[in-house]
Amino acid sequence: MSGQDTAGGTWSAPGRVNLIGDHTDYNAGFALPFALPQRTTVTARPRTDGRVTATSGDLEPGDFPTTTQPGDVTGWAAYVAGIAWVLGEHLGTPVPGADLQIVSEVPVGSGLSSSHSLECAVALALLGLAGAEVPREELALLVQRAENDYVGAPTGLLDQTAILRSQDGHLSFFDARDLTVEPVPCDLDAAGLTLLVIDPHAPHQLVDGGYASRREACERAARELGVPTLREVEDVDAALASLTDDETRRRARHVLTENQRVLECVALARRGDLAGIGPLMTASHASMRDDFANSVPVVDRTVEAALAGGALGARMTGGGFGGAVVALVPREAVPEVRAAVTAAAADAGLEAPVVLDVRPSRGAGRD
Known part of the structure; x- marks a missing residue:
């Protein structure tokens, strides 16, 4: 403890994009995420009645005691309550009461980790009010526990780690077995490239059976x-040949080949060959679509349109079953890629996608 913050303050946490390496984290594998420029900001003020309130735009406010337990709070405020609960368990005393005003630039339901962005910002705010510090690698585990045991989503450690430990201008090479993060330089401007995040409005849902069943299949294969x-x-090859159930084999094949693709991407980035990462991104999407079966038609259509428009590589990012697409694009081809994905949506009678030009940004912290 370093003394409670009686004045309050503002903390923020980014969304994240996973350049490559999805569903590898809970298999103790590798991933290559980075933090987005878009952030969730929490302005926190202490209160003395042992309650936490949370307000965010037009959402119904959350109001609960600092002694909250799993099952007490539902809806979006459960993500806030889960953090208060897990920090209280960790610190051995309830967190201080707080009024939390929350504003987020991270698109919701797009696979860009809006929920973890919220949780990490709230965690830093409540720790700040408590005058407590928790090492970032340990805090990631606490946020995961809140997500798993309070919200009820069986997520791994990738998102929290990327949000809490990313560095500006770098990809984060994450080893989920050792819980290590190595910053990998990513100078897009020098390479004449940009990263586009394309949100085709395919709602992203993890608190259902899809994510859990994929995780169970991986555990069964192991x-x-x-x-x-x-x-x-x-x-x-030998491992896959020994698995007799086709579905289990395909789920395992995605994870095993995805780990290899991540290592290849890291090697390319270290050499400064960012353009070489493109084909590996596209191969990753095919693996998720065909072996892991966690893509959806609107996402597949968006990937195909981005590639046809001139992207060097494109893939769904995040847990799947909806969400966003990340595309590696030569800077001069950005208008063509934007036009291609917009035209593909129009042809399908869908709303025009949101296209964000992003670059690796800083992790969570006090503003």
Whole structure:
């Protein structure tokens, strides 16, 4: 403890995009996310009645005691309450009461980790009011616990880690087994490239059976292979050949080949060959679409349109079952890619996608 913050303050946390490496985190594998420029901002003021209030735009306000327990709060405020609960458990005493005013630039339901952005910003705000500090790697685990045990979403550690530990201008090479993060330089301007995040309005839902069933399939494959996690598989071809159930084999194949693609992307980025990452991104999307079966038609159509418009690579990003697309694009081709994905949506009778030009940005902190 370093003394409670009696004046309050403002903290913020970014959304995140995973350049490559989805559904590898809970398999103790590799991923390559980065923090978005778009952030969730929490302005916190202390209160003395042992309650937390949370307001955000037109959403119904949340109001609950600092002694909240899982099941007490539902809806969007459960993400806030879950953080208050898990921090109280960790600190051994309830967090201070607080009024939290929340504003977010992170698109909701697009696979850009709006919920984890919210949770990480709230966590830093409540810790700040409490005058407490928690190492970032430990805080990521606490946020994961809030998501798993209070909200009820069986998410891994990728999002929280990227949001809390990213550095400006760098990708974050995440090793989920060792919980290490290595910053990898990503100078898009020098390479004449940009990253587009394309939101085709395909609602992204993780608190349903899709994510959980994929995780269960990976755990089943590991048990059949006699390893703690799929990370420990050394001979990929032999392992896949030994799995007799086709669905289990395909789920495992995505994870095992995705780990290889992440390592190849890191090697390319370290050499400054960012353009070489494009084909690996596209191969990753095909793996998620065909082996992991967590894509949806509107996302596939968006990936195809981005590639036809001149993107070097494109893929769905995040947990899947909806969400956004990330595309690596030569800067001169950005107008053509924007036009292509917009035309594809119009042809399908859909709303025009939101296209964001993004770059790796700073992680969460006090503003």
